[in-house]
Amino acid sequence: MSPGKICSLTARDVRFPTSLEQHGSDAMHTDPDYSAAYVTLETDSGLKGFGLTFTVGRGTEIVVCAVEALRPLVVGRNLQEITTNFSSFYRHLTSDGQMRWVGPEKGVIHLATAAVLNAVWDLWARSEGKPVWKLLVDMEPEQLVSCIDFRYITDALTKEEALDILRKGQEGKQQRVDQMMREGYPAYTTSCAWLGYPDDTLKQLCSSALSEGWRAFKVKVGADLDDDIRRCRLIRQMIGPENVLMIDANQRWDVGEAVSWVTRLSEFRPLWIEEPTSPDDILGHAHISKALAPLGIGVATGEQCHNRVMFKQFLQASALQFVQIDSCRVGSINENLAIILMAHKFNVPVCPHAGGVGLCELVQHLILFDYICVSGSLENRMCEYVDHLHEHFKNPTVIKNAHYMPPMEPGFSSEMVESSVTKHSFPQGDVWRNFQHL
Structure with missing residues (x-):
């Protein structure tokens, strides 16, 4: 199914009161309410993609705000254009000249980026009629490598080494x-x-x-x-x-x-x-x-x-x-x-x-x-x-x-x-x- 163009992005703050029964409690997080910033992408073909990032209660609303701040970088993009050179889209999200300042690639803005990209991967897999793991397994090594931004890691892993693996x-x-x-x-x-x-x-x-x-x-x-x-x-x-x-x-x-x-x-x-x-x-x-x-x-x-x-x-x-x-x-x-x-x-x-x-x-x-x-x-x-x-x-x-x-x-x-x-x-x-x- 051809998904076409992403025409809308919504983000919701979803929380579960798990602290009431101490589910998830540990030495640092004593009263977590397991939560998610939950993202829905819609395309002009009617196909939807769903993504999320995990939080533990208070602060989820901040992640939702960060997701909404990324909306202009996502809405209007064609899925096929994204997936043809996915590493470029990844860098597009993580290297916006102004948004990057509130990261870069860490903290709340990166949690928001994860939620958006998770939704994009869900959308891609649905368009191919496959679970994500099978989508990945069926890709050629060159296509997998095209999804990775190698900036900052070539002293540990080069593109050629990744292809060889x-x-x-x-x-x-x-x-x-x-x-x-x-x-x-x-x-x-x-x-x-x-x-x-x-x-x-x-x-x-x-x-x-x-x-x-x-x-x-x-x-x-x-x-x-x-x-x-x-x-x-x-x-x-x-x-x-x-x-x-x-x-x-x-x-x-x-x-x-x-x-x-x-x-x-x-x-x-x-x-x-x-x-x-x-x-x-x-x-x-x-x-x-x-x-x-x-x-x-x-x-x-x-x-x-x-x-x-x-x-x-x-x-x-x-x-x-x-x-x-x-x-x-x-x-x-x-x-x-x-x-x-x-x-x-x-x-x-x-x-x-x-x-x-x-x-x-x-x-x-x-x-x-x-x-x-x-x-x-x-x-x-x-x-x-x-x-x-x-x-x-x-x-x-x-x-x-x-x-x-x-x-x-x-x-x-x-x-x-x-x-x-x-x-x-x-x-x-x-x-x-x-x-x-x-």
Whole structure:
């Protein structure tokens, strides 16, 4: 279906009161209301594209304003012109001579850019009648590379190197597609051990997850060391010695504090410590990585890493052992392609951040592409899964035996149920109109 020209862009502030039951709570974000700046693109042919970026409540209205500020750069553009040289459109959005000042390529304006570009990718995949992952898998290496802005990263990954990686990834591609269709992509769960959950809830959720086939579990830590020791011991006893445990501090510690705190938790054999310190502190992460290596504990980060340039430096500095891409923090698929390819060159596995509102729905497309076309390996690779809010999407994530099953509907799996959007729109939706938790 030919989508024609983009004739309108709308952005809405959609929020869910998850703080009421402490869903999503961690050491830094104690009362998150999972939210999204939700974008709809309409074309003159009637075809629509849907995109979003994830937030945790207050401030979503600022992202919506930033999306609206990008409207003149998007409306009036022809989709075919965009996708023929997608990297040019990416730079068009991120390098406007005045808008760039409020970034560049970071913060609120980049979250807005992600939401808009996610909608463009959804629109493109719908026009081709394919899910986004299949759209990517079917592209020739040259077309994939044409989607990437290589500015600022050629000292780590050149266009020629990217092409070489993607060409090598063509071998055995169909077998990996068939494997994913049968088995799905391995996942781990964060839903059992939010920091605000009481022990009874934690035990019940762990027990249920084990019975459902989950074998990798993440625990939120960082508020109180003695409590972390107690909770990690409880979780390790619940899941047994053979299953995988990860811990996540959500940026709570200083560098030295991170090393000493995780050393105390090392008896529970975590695979990684996630976001141990400021997400911007590349050298701090490098210090932590080096200090924890003798304990067999890696460092994972990326969910609040601003852009491909920061990921480049993390990789160059050996500051992380697990790359956590996010489908809504950086500039959509365009920038994540660059990050996935850099991670492959530096031989660091990609284990995406997900959860939130729609993050699982979106990032599943990226992990399928990474395995099928780039890495060709599942060693030390798994994608986060959080069992919240999927019912608000038209095509929610499907998990079988703790694996993401490939979505088959055209698009980016990003379209929300309209009644849910209306009900949870802030502040006029029914959920929020008389709600005092603002």
